[in-house]
Amino acid sequence: MTHRVRLSTFACCGVAALAIGCSRAAAPPAPPAAEPRVVDLGHALAETDPTWSGDRVFKHTTVATIARDGYFGAGFSTEEHFGTHLDAPAHFAAEGLTADRIPADRLVRPAVCINVAAAVKSNEDYRVTLSDLQAFEREHGSIAEGVIVAIATGWDERWPDQGRYMNVRAGVKHFPGLTVEAAQHLIQRRVAGIVIDTPSVDYGPSQGFEVHHATMPAGIYHIENAAGLTTLPAAGFTLVVAPIKIHDGSGGPARVFGLIR
Ligand SMILES: [Zn+2]
Numbered sequence: 001m002t003h004r005v006r007l008s009t010f011a012c013c014g015v016a017a018l019a020i021g022c023s024r025a026a027a028p029p030a031p032p033a034a035e036p037r038v039v040d041l042g043h044a045l046a047e048t049d050p051t052w053s054g055d056r057v058f059k060h061t062t063v064a065t066i067a068r069d070g071y072f073g074a075g076f077s078t079e080e081h082f083g084t085h086l087d088a089p090a091h092f093a094a095e096g097l098t099a100d101r102i103p104a105d106r107l108v109r110p111a112v113c114i115n116v117a118a119a120v121k122s123n124e125d126y127r128v129t130l131s132d133l134q135a136f137e138r139e140h141g142s143i144a145e146g147v148i149v150a151i152a153t154g155w156d157e158r159w160p161d162q163g164r165y166m167n168v169r170a171g172v173k174h175f176p177g178l179t180v181e182a183a184q185h186l187i188q189r190r191v192a193g194i195v196i197d198t199p200s201v202d203y204g205p206s207q208g209f210e211v212h213h214a215t216m217p218a219g220i221y222h223i224e225n226a227a228g229l230t231t232l233p234a235a236g237f238t239l240v241v242a243p244i245k246i247h248d249g250s251g252g253p254a255r256v257f258g259l260i261r
Contacts, residue, residue, distance in 0.1 A: 036238070036259035041195070041228045042084035043159055045076075045253060049083055050165040050225075052199060058082050078253060084225045086243035086251040087201075092209065092216035099249035102221060106192045109148045111239040111258070112140065113232040117154035120176045124167065126153070127203045130181040140235045145190040148239040151178065152229035156197040159227065167204060177203030183211045187218040193241060195223040195256060197230075226256055233260065 051057050057079040064073040089096030114136050120126045153176040158164040167174040175198045194201055201211045201222050243254035
C-alpha cells in the first residue's frame with residue numbers, strides 16, 4: 001500500500017508540474033559529497049624491517065601453498081611494538097587503557113599535521129618545540145580537543161634500512177621526536193593521539209622516555225613508525241588508526257589511513 005501511495009503522490013505531482021509548476025516538490029537531493037581520498041600511512045610488515053633492539057622480532061612463516069595444499073596461508077609472531085604500531089596508554093601507565101579498550105571513537109578522529117621535515121634536514125635529533133605548536137596554532141587555529149596530531153618529520157624515507165633508521169652512533173640512537181614541553185601542550189589540548197614517522201615520540205638520544213611518561217598517563221596513545229605523513233595537509237582531514245585488537249595488549253601493529261577531502 002505504501003508503495004502505491006507514493007507512486008500516486010508522485011504521479012499527482014508530475015501532473016501538477018506539467019500544468020502549473022510543482023511549487024511544493026521537494027528540493028532536489030544534494031549531490032553526494034565527494035569521496036575522500038584515502039592514503040595509506042603505514043609500512044608493510046617484513047621480517048627484515050628495522051627494530052628497536054636490532055633483533056628480528058617478527059616472524060612470518062608460510063604454512064600452506066596453493067601448489068601443495070590448494071590454498072595459501074602463513075603464520076606470524078611479533079612483538080607488539082614492531083613496524084607501524086600503537087602504543088596503548090597502558091604501555092607506560094599502570095592504569096592506562098590497553099589496546100583493546102581504547103574506544104573506537106578515539107581512533108577515528110579529525111586530525112592536524114605538524115610538518116618539521118625542513119628542520120630535521122639540518123638536525124637529525126630535532127624535537128618539536130612548544131613554539132612549533134604555537135606557530136601552527138597561529139596559522140591554523142587552536143588544536144581542538146580530541147584531534148589526532150600527526151608529526152611529519154620525513155624520517156620514514158630511511159625505512160627499511162635498520163642502520164639509517166635507528167641511526168646509532170657510539171651506542172646512542174639519533175632520530176627526531178618531541179620535547180616534553182610540546183607534549184605537555186598537547187596534553188593540555190586533550191588530543192586523542194600522536195602519530196609520528198620515527199621509531200618513538202621521544203627523540204633518539206632520550207634515555208628516560210620522558211614524553212611517553214607524560215602522554216600515556218594522560219590517556220594519549222601513540223602511533224610510531226608511521227609512513228607518508230609529509231604528504232598530509234596541515235588540517236581538515238581525518239585519521240583512521242586501526243591497531244590489532246590484542247586483549248590486554250600494550251599496543252600492536254596498526255593500519256593507519258588518512259581521509260582527505
Ligand atoms: Zn612508544
